[in-house]
Amino acid sequence: MLSRFIRNNNITTIKYQSLFKLHAQKQLYTTTINKKKIVLGIETSCDDTSAAIVTSDRQILSEVVKSQQEMHEPMGGIVPTLASLGHSRHLPNVICETLDRANVSIADIDAIAVTRGPGLPPCLPVGLNAAKTLAAVNKKPLIGVHHMEAHALTARLTTPTSFPFMTLLISGGHTLLLTANGLGDYDQLGTTLDTAVGEAIDKVARALKLDWEGQSSPGPALERVASRGDPTRFQLPMPMLQRKKSVIAFSFSGLKTSVERLIQDQVKIEQDINDIAAAFQLTCIRHIEQKLRLALHQEMIMNKKPLTALVVSGGVASNKMFRSKLEQVAGSYDIPLVCPPPQLCTDNGVMIAWAGLERLEAGLLDEYTITTLPKWPIESLKEKNPL
Ligand code: KG4
Ligand code: ZN
DSSP states (O other): OHHHHHHTOOGGGGTTSOHHHHHHHHHHHHHHHHOOOEEEEEEOSSSOEEEEEEETTSOEEEEEEEOOHHHHGGGTSOOHHHHHHHHHHHHHHHHHHHHHHHTOOGGGOSEEEEEEESSOTTTHHHHHHHHHHHHHHHTOOEEEEEHHHHHHHHHHHHSOOOSSEEEEEESSSOEEEEEEEETTEEEEEEOBSSSOHHHHHHHHHHHTTOOOTTSSSSHHHHHHHHTTSOTTSSOOOOTTOSTTTTSOOBOOHHHHHHHHHHHHHHOSSHHHHHHHHHHHHHHHHHHHHHHHHHHHIIIIIISOOOOOOEEEESGGGGOHHHHHHHHHHHHHTTOOEEOOOHHHHSSOHHHHHHHHHHHHHTTOOBOTTOOOOSSOOGGGGGSSSOO
C-alpha cells in the first residue's frame, strides 16, 4: 500500500482510507524519504584492508585500516598474492571492529558498498565475497563501487561540490583526467600512455632506497626528502614536450628511466638523494600542470562547460607540493581546488561507503551475483547494464 501511495500520490487512490490512516502513511512516507541512511564500505582493491561506516548527513561513524606495509616494504613494492592473503586474514576483524567502533549493528546498516574494481585481481574478490555474503544473509542492498569514482566522489563528502566538475585522479594505478557530469557519468579527457604517476614515484623511491617510515607506500618518504632538496640542480626531460605537446595525456616512464639512470650515476651523499627527488617531483608536477591547463582550456573556454571546481584525489593528491601547484592552476581558471584531506586521498573505506551512499540515494543497486572487474573503464559506468 505504501508503495502504491508513493507511486501514485493522488487523493483518489486513498479515498476509502480514514484520515487517520492517511496521516500515518504520510508520516511513514516522509520518515522513509528523510531517514538518515547508513552505509558500510569495504575496500580491498590493493594493499590496505579497510572498512568504514558513513551516514548520509556526512558523518564518518568509524573507519578501520589494517596496513600491510610490514609485508610489502621488504619486497620493495606490493606483491598481489601476499596482499590477497593479508585481506583474507584481516577483513573479518576489520569489519567487526568498524561496526563496534560506530556502535551500530549490521541490522542498522542500509546498504553494503564494496570496491568491485578496478584493482588487483587476487585482492578484489576478498572484499566482494565478504560484502555479498553479509548483504545476502542480512537482506541488505549491495553496491559494487568503482574505485576511481569513489576517489572522485570523496571530495563531495568533505566539501559539497556540484556537478559538473573536472577531476584529476592521481594514484598508484591511475593518472586520469575526467569531466564529472553526474553520478556514473564521466568523460575521460586524458590518461597515462604508460605508467601512472604514483607507480613512477614508487619506482624512483625504490631506486633511491627510501625507508617507508611506517607509511603504507613510499610516496610520503619521497615527498619528505624532496622537501629538503634543490629542484634546480638536475635538469630532467619534461615528458611529451615536443611532438605530443598539445595532446591531453600523460607519460611518466621516460622520466622514470632518466631518473633511475641519474641515481646510478650521481648518488654519493644524502644531499644528492634530496636534490634528485626534488627535481623528479617538480617535473611530475609541471607535466601534470601543463596537461591540466590544456584540459581546462578545452572544457571551460572552448566547450563552455560551467565547471564548478577542480577536484583532485588519489594517493598522490596527499602531497603538499602537488596540492599547492594545483590550487594555483584552478585559481587561474577562477574555480576552487577541492581536495579531500590527505588521509581520505589515499585508499580508504570511507570513500567506498560515501560512493555507496550516493548510489543508494540514486537507487543504483547491484545484484548479489556481481563479480569483480579488475579492469573497469570509468566511462562504462554510463551504460545501464555494463556487465
Ligand atoms: O590511491 P592510492 O592510495 O592507491 C591506489 O589506488 O593506487 O595511491 C597510492 C599511491 C602510491 O603510488 C603512493 O606512493 C602515492 O599514492 N602517494 C604519494 C604520497 N602519498 C601516497 N605520492 C607522493 N606524495 C605523497 N605524499
Ligand atoms: Zn586508490
